Amino acid sequence: AQSVAQPEDQVNVAEGNPLTVKCTYSVSGNPYLFWYVQYPNRGLQFLLKYITGDNLVKGSYGFEAEFNKSQTSFHLKKPSALVSDSALYFCAVRGPGKSTFGDGTTLTVKP
């Protein structure tokens, strides 16, 4: 069985500061890992993914994520947060068919 944990329900950062949204996973075999973002009253949007290769993955809107196999983590990062980054972020692991999503982390960036 596959699972994803997002240990923080809420992350608050000041604009211009770096941000990290944490994710750990459990899966048999090679992990296919994703980050999605959801803005209010919208569907989830793809941010970035790790399939294979370089452990540092770059995605949309300046976000990046670091795959760490030994720690089974896939934390989302951004060097300088924007107020417009405030949203709900989901980590997901994809198995042979379906994806398993974390419970989501609400990111609030304050001016």
Place this chain on the structure above:
Amino acid sequence: DAGVIQSPRHEVTEMGQEVTLRCKPISGHDYLFWYRQTMMRGLELLIYFNNNVPIDDSGMPEDRFSAKMPNASFSTLKIQPSEPRDSAVYFCASSIHTDTQYFGPGTRLTVL
């Protein structure tokens, strides 16, 4: 491509009525997913299809829920009879194999 299309965007109905939600996946995608999102329960996978065949419906809450995919470009999620606890945002998503899922804008269902 227009992305995943869902209709209606909003649905308000009374308890006991039948509700049908519709989804058009992205052309060429072979997987289709139906999710439900609420504040209390978060994002839940209800059912998913591969090449129009239902693969896993273990997330369907009860027999009042049913889903069909008669062809590669159309799927429905039906609730009959509807209950107030079914009020939620229902998302459809599609993907190619095990790659990125693309979500529709959702249908906000309110059952009075």
